[in-house]
Amino acid sequence: MVLGGGATHWFRLLARPHKRISKKNFLMRPILFVHGYAGNRFSFGLMLKRFEKKGWGVKxxxxxxxxxxxxRVTGDPSVSGAMIQVLFENNRAPVDDQAEWLRNILKSLKQNYKVTDIDIIAHSMGAVSVLSYLTKYGSDLTLPVVSKLVTLGxxxxxxxxxxxxxxxxxxxxxxxxxxxxxxxxxRLKKMRHSISPKTLFLNIIGDIDNGKSDGTVSISSARSLRYLLDGQVYSELVIKGKKxxxxNLHENREIDFEINRFLSR
Known part of the structure; x- marks a missing residue:
């Protein structure tokens, strides 16, 4: 029962904000973490814990x-080094729905917490939803500017x-x-010119089978992003091997450091 209670407490913590802590190495802007299809508190929960441990920010x-x-926002997205976990109740909703929900999130962050610039880390379908959001609202001056977007698989x-x-x-x-x-x-290609020219992209792709896929998403599908963007704003990283x-793309320590390098420069 003690072990079960501890596991339950840990599970709950993955979907709760943490108390403000003092660190010196905060990244430059608040970071929004967007899970993929059928994602949940585990999707970015452990990455958030690792980032906190390294002193890169606070959830x-x-x-x-x-x-x-x-x-519904719990906690304070406006503190220094804020890392903000997004959880969709309907985690299997279509891309178009999630793009609208992202607009609602960013509108709330600007109106209620004075967030004007933000970075986003998104996994799998969540990244497609973020890109769809950017093609619709990326140049909307009433919403926060998405300065950098990291996409995983x-x-x-x-x-x-x-x-x-x-x-x-x-x-x-x-x-x-x-x-x-x-x-x-x-549709993304048709609307790509609405993406703010200020947004920089890091597209991280997994390769476990000699240039074919990460086991779920093909490299060619993930790499399709490069043909929607100007080469000056687009960068790409292929991670190879069992991890x-x-x-595992959001559990890979090598990827943690590549994200930090991109967001902190």
Missing amino acids: SAVVKVNANGKV APYNDIEPGKSSKVIEQSPMSTKGPLQPSAIYR ATHR
Whole structure:
């Protein structure tokens, strides 16, 4: 019973903000952590703990969004070094719904907490939802500026981003991008000029099988992002090996340091 109680307490802590702590090495802006399809408090919970341990920030707020898009903020997103965990109640909602919910989140952060600039780290389908948000609202001056976006294992050219299938969707490529663009990718491409030119991107891709995939998302689908953006704002990192699986991209310590390097420069 003691062990069970401890596990329950630890589980609850993964979805709670922490008390403000004093560290010297805070990153430059608040960071929003957006989970992927069917994600939950575990998706970025351990990465947040590692970042805190390294002194890179403090998990000062948790934002929960219910199935109707209503936003509830616990904690304080405005403190120095704020790291903000996003949890969607409907964690299997379509990209378009999540993009609107992200707008609600960022609107709340600016209106209620005076957050004007923010960085985002997003995994899998969550990254596609963030990109969809940027194509719709990236230049909206009433919302916080997204200064930097880190994406992990994002299925930009999958037919249904986030949903697993027995066969990993490969995307034949040309020098101009996917030869068979999905409906979502075509829409993102059409609206890409609405993305703020101030937003910088780091696209992190996992490779566990010699250039094919991270075990869930093909490298070609993840790499499709580069053809939507100007080369001056886009950077790409391929992580190889057993720790580069789709689910391990937010548990990989090498990736932690690459994220820190990108966000702190």
